Amino acid sequence: MRYAAIVIGGGPAGMAAACAVKESEKVLIIEREARLGGILKQCVHDGFGVIRFGEKLSGPEYADRFIEEVYARKNIDVKVLTFVTSIEKENGYYRVSTTSGAGIETHEGENLILANGCRERTARQVNIHGTRPAGLMTAGTAQNLVNLLGVNPAKRCVILGSGDIGLIMARRLTLEGSQVLGVYEAKSSPSGLQRNLQQCLYDFGIPLHLKKTVTLVHGRDRVEGVTVADVDDGMLPIAGTEEYIPCDALIVSVGLIPENELAEKLGVAMDAKTKGPIVDQYMMTTLDGVYSVGNALHVHDLVDYVSEVSETAGKDVGRRKERATIEVLSRGLGYIVPQRIDVKNLEEKTTYYFRTARETGKAKLTVTVNGVEIYSKKYSALRPPEAERVSIKHLLKAGDELKFVLEEDDGGKA
Amino acid sequence: MAERLETICIVCPNGCRLTAVRKGNVIEVSGNKCPRGITYAEAEMTAPKRSFTGTVASVFKEMPVVPVRTAGEVDKAKILEIAARTREILLTRAYAAGEVAEENVCGTGVALIVTTDMRKVTGRTEEL
Structure with a gap:
């Protein structure tokens, strides 16, 4: 069949x-x-x-x-x-x-x-040096162990990366009686949803360290500690800022x-x-x-x-049966989905999901067809970790130029 | 009680940055995109509430732990106590989703409920 x-x-x-x-x-x-x-x-x-x-x-x-x-x-x-x-x-x-x-x-x-x-991106993919002992795992693996297998893999742990799963696991491990020493994020702003910072970290007094990363894992069979250091704007560790933290697990939540x-x-x-x-x-x-x-x-x-x-x-x-597509052009966006539109099979409204390229204050999204504005929306603030969804009514035909532009309201490019 | 509170709303994924200021008997809330933010910030100023989610152990090898949550919100101050209590509970039969694992958990007046249908995973309904 x-x-x-x-x-x-x-x-x-x-x-x-x-x-x-x-x-x-x-x-x-x-x-x-x-x-x-x-x-x-x-x-x-x-x-x-x-x-x-x-x-x-x-x-x-x-x-x-x-x-x-x-x-x-x-x-x-x-x-x-x-x-x-x-x-x-x-x-x-x-x-x-x-x-x-x-x-x-x-x-x-x-x-x-x-x-x-x-x-999940692994520790290898973010270039952490040192050994690969038991206790070094992704946040999703820790979640699987705790929530499906009923095994707690950490008594005293450090979390690298402020992605949502890392934040969720910071709370989860705390509730399971473990000590979460801190969440370290190399970027200058957290990657997770705002509400997860509140309900997973701040509620439990777990510190969030921005512009700091793990540079080295210590321990032969089991994690014994990690070295953390400040990073510069290029996310490279700054010599002389290293600090050793004894722990039995390093949980990485550094992207999907x-x-x-x-x-x-x-x-x-x-x-x-x-x-x-x-x-x-x-x-x-x-x-x-x-x-x-x-x-x-x-x-x-x-x-x-x-x-x-x-x-x-x-x-x-x-x-x-048949389709004819045009590209969705954009400026100021981290990405937009869908990336092309089948103009032969348009429905009344088309839904787009996008992320801003970088953190903004007040910003405005403008959508144009052949240079003519057909839609705009204002935002009080945008952050790359938070995707936006817009539903737009447009008439399009083959050869049209459809463009999404995101600009900060102060006139500068978003 | 705090006179001024800056917090992030956890009601929905928007994550509004809220400011709550006590003015006499009134709490003024700003930064919220919807009315739920006001209710949330008022509760944060007076008696913060949270849902508890976690797991409890079961006797079934297909499901050594089972997801649970409180049926409603409880005092935030009770969360760690509930967490400690869940580490002692052992389920000896396959519960349906929504069934009560423990009534009035830690004296909160709220039940701890199972959030998945264990019968479908374990394939059994009788007590072990």
Whole structure:
């Protein structure tokens, strides 16, 4: 049997995409873990669903709402403990090879929805020197150990990086009785959401050290301590500012990178800024019938928007025949998604997500078509860690120049 | 009680920077984008509240720990006590999502509830 869509990844993105596909179309979700839910399974904290459901849910509760829907749908098949090894493009469809307890299998799908999430940047990737003993781990690994396996990996720890998972784990480890000595951030401003600084650090008196980083890990079998140092504006350690901190764990939360090995092998064009595929407003990549959703597309702040974006892709499956795209141009933005617009299949409104390139005071976003302003929005302040969402009504045709410009209100470039 | 408080609203992801100033019997709040910010800042000035989220242990090997949260907000000052209490609880049967793991946790008047359907993970409903 050939599926209308094969969804790779059974996290929030994959589940929302699968549930949005028309019930007359067969869908297969392939998940490598034993159960659906993705990373939400280990996000026991709350704050999920405020936008979508108007409630503060924990990760498992948010996931369960979609898991129930997936299993209630007769058109969705689920394969868990199944790992995708390769995807080949055939004439008009995709052949997905998997390995699982059932052995090596292949599945055919007319469309592919890549919902395989993102991966954490590791200590190696931020050039920390020294040994690699037990106790050195990413925040996501610590979260998995504490929240799914019930193992506390740290009694006295230092957290490097102020990403949201690091902040969440600072609180979580404190609640588990561990001592969190401090969060060290090489940048001059924190990477996480403001509310997480408040409820995860300030509430517990955990110090946040900006413009400081970990330069060296000590210990042979187990972490015994770390050296921290001030950094200059180029984020390089300043000699003479080193300080030794005894601890038994270093938890790194230094960013997330969309996982796109499969997409790249398929030949999907990538965006160097998002590190995910270039997509149109239906999340279709440059390859016909291949969609990218969730954190594989770009790293989202909120799962509510992951669900929204993924549904857009699911609804589009089997709907469009022809398309004609124009590029979305921008200035002053860290990135914008979608990066191109299918002008042949415009809906009344098109939703864009963007991040500012740098921290701003009062700023104004202006959208122009062929140099004529069609939309503008003012912001009191923008920070790169907080993505913005705008829904715009525009009429576009092939050859039009669509441009987003973000400028600080004082007249200077944002 | 504090006369002036600068804080970050935790109600929604906007994370508004709030300033609350006590003027006689009134607390004036600024920096909020919505009314929930006012309620939040007033509570921060008088009796701060938080939700507790964490895990408790279970007897099931498929699920050595189970996610829990308080059914509503509790006094912020009680959070660490609740955390210590959760480290002592052991669930011996598979709970449904929303089922109470412990009533009136640490005398807060609020229940500690399980936030996932353990029966679906463990495949069993009876007591071990």
